[in-house]
Amino acid sequence: MKLSFRWYGESDRISLEYISQIPNMYSVVTAVYDVPVGEVWPRENIARLKKLTEDAGLKFEVIESVPVHEDIKLGLPTRDKYIEAYKENIRRLGEAGVKCICYNFMPVFDWTRTQLDKVAKDGSTSLVYYTEQLEKMDPLNGELSLPGWDSSYKKEDLKHLFEQYKLVDEEKLFENLKYFLEQIIPVCEEADVNMAIHPDDPPWPIFGLPKIITNEKNIDRFLKLVDSKRNGLTFCTGSLGADPNNDLVKMVDKYSKMGRIHFMHVRNIKILNNGFEETAHDNTYGSLDIIGIMRVLVDNGFDGYLRPDHGRMIWGETGKPGYGLYDRALGASYLNGVWEALEEERRK
Numbered sequence: 001m002k003l004s005f006r007w008y009g010e011s012d013r014i015s016l017e018y019i020s021q022i023p024n025m026y027s028v029v030t031a032v033y034d035v036p037v038g039e040v041w042p043r044e045n046i047a048r049l050k051k052l053t054e055d056a057g058l059k060f061e062v063i064e065s066v067p068v069h070e071d072i073k074l075g076l077p078t079r080d081k082y083i084e085a086y087k088e089n090i091r092r093l094g095e096a097g098v099k100c101i102c103y104n105f106m107p108v109f110d111w112t113r114t115q116l117d118k119v120a121k122d123g124s125t126s127l128v129y130y131t132e133q134l135e136k137m138d139p140l141n142g143e144l145s146l147p148g149w150d151s152s153y154k155k156e157d158l159k160h161l162f163e164q165y166k167l168v169d170e171e172k173l174f175e176n177l178k179y180f181l182e183q184i185i186p187v188c189e190e191a192d193v194n195m196a197i198h199p200d201d202p203p204w205p206i207f208g209l210p211k212i213i214t215n216e217k218n219i220d221r222f223l224k225l226v227d228s229k230r231n232g233l234t235f236c237t238g239s240l241g242a243d244p245n246n247d248l249v250k251m252v253d254k255y256s257k258m259g260r261i262h263f264m265h266v267r268n269i270k271i272l273n274n275g276f277e278e279t280a281h282d283n284t285y286g287s288l289d290i291i292g293i294m295r296v297l298v299d300n301g302f303d304g305y306l307r308p309d310h311g312r313m314i315w316g317e318t319g320k321p322g323y324g325l326y327d328r329a330l331g332a333s334y335l336n337g338v339w340e341a342l343e344e345e346r347r348k
Helices: 016-020 043-055 070-074 079-095 155-165 170-191 216-225 237-241 248-257 290-299 326-347
Strands: 002-006 027-030 059-064 100-103 115-119 125-130 194-197 231-236 261-266 269-272 275-278 305-308
Touching: 002 059, 002 326, 016 043, 027 043, 027 305, 043 059, 043 079, 070 079, 070 155, 070 170, 079 170, 100 261, 170 194, 170 216, 170 231, 194 261, 216 231, 216 248, 231 237, 231 248, 237 248, 237 261, 237 269, 248 261, 248 290, 261 290, 290 326, 305 326
Parallel strands: 002 027, 002 305, 027 059, 059 100, 100 194, 194 231, 231 261, 261 305
Antiparallel strands: 115 125, 125 275, 269 275
């Protein structure tokens, strides 16, 4: 397991120096953030990220993410030019030593939450998703803006996108994803880069938009679209775990044995009747069997990348919701400790 940490580049208030001080930290997970979606990343931008990372004693091996242009997801005639740019980005990142690219195929938005600062009994704050809050929101009226979303969309652009997606159901989205993968996976083979798709978060339709990377059946279908080891998963426990019907331990066991999990996002959530709340990573805080998940990874010899996912805001820290330093550092240390204990147990 290669322990990793999300870093939002030079504008991130959390320094590489601090990240490097987390025990057993191997690499950062970063991206070029100042190039519009669908364009080629300049080599000098990639090289600067690599130098900054390696100067801090960390590896530059995981990119999250190279965003997929909406025209590709929609299957528009213009998609081919964006796919060509995507292929060139894969080549350039491979040249720089990147081994894994995390991406998603979620229409319009990345992850969705209804509140960013829910206060817990202990005074910490976290991200939550409550059904009754979502039902009162209308993204077309500017009522929703969350970290991870493309804030460059204007209201009229969003309305146009939603109109276009009325013609795209799950079957069509799968078809468009297959077309995309058939173009890029051969480039990944040449560049020695693994593609790792992130599940839909949450794993069900919202605002009438289709979702396809949501459960075991759909993931099985996804992996067969292009049956190559380069076509793999970012297995996010918090995303898939929001649906209690998903047996995470079984799924991690299955896909890690297949060698198709390239990247793990590990966080815990508390599942509620009306949604879920993000919690501390510790097994006792949420509904997910974090130790069971880690156990099957150890048993199956997982040697991919793993990062603590969203953290709470604790100890008075302020900043990007879900991406503070303190709780994610605690999560990294917790996961590292669990991993070491399980490895020691297995040796006995």
